[in-house]
Amino acid sequence: MTGAAILDIARDGIGTFLKVSAPLMLVALAVGLIVSLVQALTQVQEQTLVYVPKIVAVFGAMLLFLPFMADALASYMGRIALRIASGG
Template identity: 35%
Template sequence: MNALDAMELAKAALILVLTIAGPMLIASLIVGVAIGLFQALTQIQETTLTFVPKLLVIGCVMLLSLPMIGSAMSNFTAQLSARIVSG
């Protein structure tokens, strides 16, 4: 494996990580901003208020995106094993 192959593999791995974690991070960000806005408007300063909604939303997003995550990981594994076999 030369440096170019290593760079391509690292790029593919980073894209895979973004594909897997991206939807959950974006959902968490949106819920956090919405709850922060709600707290600012109502002047409720409870620090634990954000945990339960974020946990529920991340769980739902994870369940909805599991087929996409499985497909992405399967494709990456197939590409990686093809590279290993080829050389």
């Protein structure tokens, strides 16, 4: 296996990782921003208030995006298995 092939596999893995994790991270970012704005407007400075809405939103997004995430991971695994079967 050459260095270029290893870099290609690593690049594909990083791209798949970003594709799978981006929806959840964006949902967490948006919910955190909205809760922070509400806290700033109402002057409620409770630090633990951010966690419950963020966890609920991320779990909801996970249920919503799970088919997309599973498809992306399965296609990556298929590409890796094809490389293994073909000998590199």
